[in-house]
Amino acid sequence: MVFITGDCHQDFGKFTRYFFPQQSEMTRDDIVVICGDFGGVWDGVSAHENYVVDELNDRSFTTVFVDGNHENFDLLSQYPVCEFRGAKAHQIREHVFHILRGEIFVYDGAKFFCFGGASSHDIRDGILSRKDFNSDDDFYNAVYIWRKTRRQFRIEGVSWWPEELPSEEEIQNGLKNLERVGNSVDFVVTHCLPSSVQAVFSDGKFKTDVITDYFEELIKKIQFGSWYCGHYHVNQRVLDKYMILYRDMVRVM
Numbered sequence: 001m002v003f004i005t006g007d008c009h010q011d012f013g014k015f016t017r018y019f020f021p022q023q024s025e026m027t028r029d030d031i032v033v034i035c036g037d038f039g040g041v042w043d044g045v046s047a048h049e050n051y052v053v054d055e056l057n058d059r060s061f062t063t064v065f066v067d068g069n070h071e072n073f074d075l076l077s078q079y080p081v082c083e084f085r086g087a088k089a090h091q092i093r094e095h096v097f098h099i100l101r102g103e104i105f106v107y108d109g110a111k112f113f114c115f116g117g118a119s120s121h122d123i124r125d126g127i128l129s130r131k132d133f134n135s136d137d138d139f140y141n142a143v144y145i146w147r148k149t150r151r152q153f154r155i156e157g158v159s160w161w162p163e164e165l166p167s168e169e170e171i172q173n174g175l176k177n178l179e180r181v182g183n184s185v186d187f188v189v190t191h192c193l194p195s196s197v198q199a200v201f202s203d204g205k206f207k208t209d210v211i212t213d214y215f216e217e218l219i220k221k222i223q224f225g226s227w228y229c230g231h232y233h234v235n236q237r238v239l240d241k242y243m244i245l246y247r248d249m250v251r252v253m
Contacts, residue, residue, distance in 0.1 A: 036068025036191030066116030102174030
């Protein structure tokens with residue numbers, strides 16, 4: 001079995017037996033895929049973080065995820081890279097894996113193309129970075145003022161990382177792996193949508209960027225069965241083949 005769901009942000013309550021009773025019939029060979037904003041690798045030291053990820057690891061199934069825009073990319077990069085069903089992945093726990101961008105894992109013959117990342121859309125007032133200030137005092141004072149005035153912002157290296165958008169190497173890795181399988185996959189798992197599909201869904205609310213434009217080029221050249229993503233915090237089908245997920249758990253195999 002393979003189930004797919006949306007953003008978690010370190011809240012894995014939807015994986016309890018009450019909300020997800022199907023797990024009673026699942027084994028380690030079965031997979032739950034999270035479409036980004038996993039959030040379980042965030043500060044790396046808190047007892048709560050370790051507890052909730054350990055608890056997820058102890059579930060009867062195997063968990064895999066693509067990254068979203070709300071991930072600590074510095075910490076993610078420190079985990080060992082392994083192979084997961086033909087794809088390169090960071091191994092977070094024995095049964096929890098982060099699929100690297102542009103990789104394809106195979107389950108019972110079905111190919112899952114995975115590519116995480118998205119632009120943060122909750123930074124209307126900007127991003128504060130320590131390197132833009134002359135001293136720590138100036139920086140912390142700015143953070144205090146921005147928080148007090150309820151500005152919508154994030155802090156580089158603390159709550160925001162430029163790696164939320166892909167590098168050229170990651171983009172080329174995806175193209176290379178898709179070419180290797182004849183540009184044909186059964187499922188696409190991402191955090192955001194292609195530019196044109198995003199425009200239809202949001203009526204133009206969300207801006208395009210390097211990753212949505214990359215996906216736009218992909219849909220012109222690849223064959224796929226269904227496309228699943230998170231990011232937008234709704235459960236909604238768009239243009240038949242695209243499914244945005246948040247709370248819902250959808251069985252695809």
